[in-house]
Amino acid sequence: MRVEPVVDHFQRIPYRPAVDGKVEIHSGLSRHYPTLHGNLVLPERYSARTAVLMAHPASNFLSHFLLRAFASAGIPIMGMNTRYAANEAALLMERAAEDLGAGVRWLRETHGFERVVLLGFSGGGPLMSFYQSQAESPTITTTPSGDPVDLGDLIPADGLMLVGAHPGRARVLRNWIDPAVVDENDPYRTDPALDLYAPDRELPLADEWVAEYRDAQLRRIRRIDAFAQDQLTRSADRPGADRAFVVHRTVADPRFVDITIDPSDREPGSLYGDPEAANWAAGGLARFVTARSWLSTWSEDHTNAAAPTDLGTVTTPTVVMALCGDQAAFVSESREMFAASADPHGELIEMPLLTHYLVDQPDGVANIIDRLRSWLVRRRLTD
Structure with missing residues (x-):
C-alpha cells in the first residue's frame, strides 16, 4: 500500500x-x-x-x-x-x-x-x-x-x-463505579463487604459476590440519579441553575482484577494503570459532573x-x-x-x-x- x-x-x-x-x-x-x-x-x-x-x-x-x-x-x-x-x-x-x-x-x-x-x-x-x-x-x-x-x-x-x-458512558460507569461507597459526601465511609480492593479479597472472585457487587453498583447509580433529579426540581424556579457535584471512586470494575470474568487477551489492570490508585484519583471516570450532565451522560436509566x-x-x-x-x-x-x-x-x-x-x-x-x-x-x- x-x-x-x-x-x-x-x-x-x-x-x-x-x-x-x-x-x-x-x-x-x-x-x-x-x-x-x-x-x-x-x-x-x-x-x-x-x-x-x-x-x-x-x-x-x-x-x-x-x-x-x-x-x-x-x-x-x-x-x-x-x-x-x-x-x-x-x-x-x-x-x-x-x-x-x-x-x-x-x-x-x-x-x-x-x-x-x-x-x-x-x-x-x-x-x-x-x-x-x-x-x-x-x-x-x-x-x-x-x-x-x-x-x-x-x-x-x-x-x-x-x-x-x-x-x-452510562454502561461503562455502571460497571466501573465502586459500590462500597455508602455516603456520596464521604468516600471514606464504605461497606467493607463490597470493597473490591480489600487486602484479603480472594481471586478468582466468587460468582455470588460479583452478582451482589453488580446489584450494589446499580443501586449507587440510582441513588445519584435521584439526587440529580432532586437538584433539578429544587432549581426549577431558577433559570440556568445546574448543580455541580463530585462522584468519588469510579474505577472499580471486577474485570480489572479478575481476568476470568469476561475473558479476553487483556492483562489485569485498567487503562489508567493500577485500578485501586485510579479509584482514588482526581481524574477518574465521571469525577466532576452536573445534574443535567449526569442524567444525559452517566445514568443508565436516563441517557x-x-x-x-x-x-x-x-x-x-x-x-x-x-x-x-x-x-x-x-x-x-x-x-x-x-x-x-x-x-x-x-x-x-x-x-x-x-x-x-x-x-x-x-x-x-x-x-x-x-x-x-x-x-x-x-x-x-x-x-
Missing part, C-alpha cells in the same frame, strides 16, 4: 450554541464566539469522494494517533472536538451530537466531500452510534432533564466504523446514548472492530454492538492482543488501518 505524504489543516467550524440561557461553558471566548475545532489531515494526493470523521464527546481528538495513519493510506480524515472538550463536567450527549452534525456538514458543504464515514474510537463509538441513529430516524426532542434539542436536521453519514469502542440500542436503528454500512487486549472496551461489548446492528451486512473484526491505546505495539496502527481500508473498499465507500 502506497504511503502518502500528509498535511494537517486546522479548521474552525461554527456551531449552534444553546439559547436557553444556561451557562455551560466558563470560557467567554467559547460562549461569545462559538467555534468547534478540527484537524483535517489530507494526503498530498486525494479524492474528494470520501472523508472520515473522528470525534469524542469530551476528549481532544485533534492529534489522535489514527489521523495521520489514515491520511498516509490515502484517505482524508478529520479529527474534531465538541464544545465539551475542555468542559466535560457539563457534557450533554444531545448537544455533542449537534456538534458532530456541524462537522459532517462542514466536510460535505465546505470541503465538497461526497461521502462522510464516521469513526468512533473508544467513547467516540457511542457518540457516533447515537448521532447516526438520530440522523436516520430522529426521535429525541429534549435532553433527559427536559432541555429542548433539535436533532432533526442531522445529515446521515455514509458509513460507521467503531474501533475499540465501548457501548456508552439517550447507548450504542446497543442506537445501532438497532442504524442501517448504514457498519463495522465493529474489537481490540482484544483492551482493558476498557471489552470484546464481549463489541460482539454485543455487532449483534445489535441493523446493517444486514455488518462486520465484526477482532484484533488479537491489541490494547486500547496500542502502546508498545508498533504494528497495531498499520494493521487497524489495513483492515478498515479493506472494509471501506468492500462496502464501496472508497476506491
